[in-house]
Amino acid sequence: MSERTSFDVLIIGAGQAGIPLAHALAKAGKRVGLTEREHLGGSCVNFGCTPTKAVISSARMVHQARRAAGFGLRIPMIEVDFPAVLERAKRILMESRDGLGAGLADSDNPKLLRGHAKIAGREGEKFCVRINDEMVTAAQLVLDTGTRSLIPPIEGLADVDFIHSENWLEKSDLPKHLAIIGGGYIGLEMGQFYRRMGSRVTIIEESDQIAGREDEDVAQALQGLLETDGVEFQLHSNVKRVASLNSGLVLTIEGSDGPHQFGATHVFVATGRQPNTDALGLETVGVRVSGSGIVEVNERLETSLQGIWAAGDIRGGPMFTHTSWDDYRVLMSQLTGDGSHTTDRIVPYAIFTDPELGRVGSTERESRTAGKRFKVGRYEMRKNGKAREQGDTAGFVFIFIQPWLRLYRAFCWICHKGIAVRLPLFYSRIG
C-alpha cells in the first residue's frame, strides 16, 4: 500500500484566509497542503469584491459623464457597451486569479491540491481528508470554504434563468427591467450598477428598510440617494412566486396591502449567503455547526474539536474579505505564535454604492439598547468645500462617540489595514 501524503496543516478552501495562511505557515516551517475545488481566490476575487467593484467603477464613470454639462463640459454622445464593461471586470479578476496561481504553481510547500475536499474521519491523532480519489492526512485542519448564494424557496424560481452573485458576469445581455430580490449590500451595489448601465431596476425587500443592519435614518438616507439615481424600491414585500410570461417574468409579491403581480424582464436573487459546510464531512469527526451551517468557533477560531480551525465567512460574524484576511493573522498567532491575536477586533466596513456607506462600531440602535451614553456629531457633506468643488455633496458624516480610546483604536485599525476611504456617507457609532 502506498504511503499517504501527510501534512502538518491542511487548509480546505483557497479563499481570502486560506492562501495567505498557507504561504505564511509554510514559511514558518510547517508542511502545508491547500485544497481548492474551483478557482483560487474564492468569492472575493472570482465574482465578489473584485469584479463588482470593477463594474461599479464603470458605472461611476458613465454617471459622471452624464453630469458633465453641470461641470461646463460637453460630451455629445455617451454609450454603454455592457459586454465590454463585464469583459473589463473579468480581465481584472483574471489578473488576480493568475497572480495567486503563479505563487502556488511550482510550490511543493504549500502544496496545492485541486478538487473537492471532504473530511473522512480520523486515523489515530490525524484527520483523514479525501480530495477527489486521493486520501491525505493532517495533524491540523483549517476550514475556509466560504459561502454561496442562499436561494430562497420561491415557487417557480428554479424554472427561470435567474441571475445571482455567482453567475452575473456571464449574463452579457443588459436587463431591460431588473427585479432584485433583497435590499442588502449586494442588492444595493448591483442595483445601482445596473441602473447606471441603463436598466430599470426595482429592489424588492421583505423588511421595512434596506441595509437591515444599519440605523433606520441611515438606511433611509441611502435609499433616498439611490432613488435620485432612479432605482425603485418595494419594501415590506415578499416575493412568493416567479413565472415566465411571453419574453418576460411575472413576480407575485405579498406586500402590506396584500398580494400583487409585478412584471420584469430579469430577476437577480440577492437574499444572503449560505456557508459551504454541508458537503465537508464535518459529521465524521463531530465538528459542531449551527442550523444555518455556520461552524461554531471560539475567539481563537478553534472549532468544537481540538485541531480543527475555521476561518472566513463560515465562522459566523462579519463576512468580509478583510475579516477573512485578518483571520489568517489570528490563525498564525494561534498555530505558530503566542496566541494573543483573537477575533476580539473592531471591524470597519463599507457598502460600495456611490456615495459609499462606511461604518465602524455599533449602531445607535444597538448602543441605546445596551444603555450606553454617547455624544453625536453630524456633518453634512454639502457644507464641505472639497465636496462642493467635486460636485459630490450628497450624504453626511456621523460620529458617535463613547470612550475616546475605542475610537482611537478603530482609526488605528483602519489605518493599519490600509483601507482608503472616500466615504461621504460615513458614520462611526462606537459603543
Ligand SMILES: Cc1cc2nc3c(=O)[nH]c(=O)nc-3n(C[C@H](O)[C@H](O)[C@H](O)COP(=O)(O)OP(=O)(O)OC[C@H]3O[C@@H](n4cnc5c(N)ncnc54)[C@H](O)[C@@H]3O)c2cc1C
Ligand atoms: C457579490 C459579492 C460582493 C462582495 N463584495 C465585497 C466587498 O466589496 N468587500 C468585502 O470585504 N467583501 C465583499 N464580499 C464578501 C467576500 O467576498 C467574502 O467575505 C470573502 O471572500 C470570504 O472569504 P472566505 O475566506 O471566507 O472564503 P472564499 O473567499 O469564498 O473562499 C472559499 C473557497 O473555498 C473553496 N471550497 C469550498 N468548499 C470546498 C471544498 N470542500 N474543497 C475545496 N475547496 C472548497 C471555494 O471554491 C472557494 O474558492 C462580497 C461577496 C459577494 C458575493
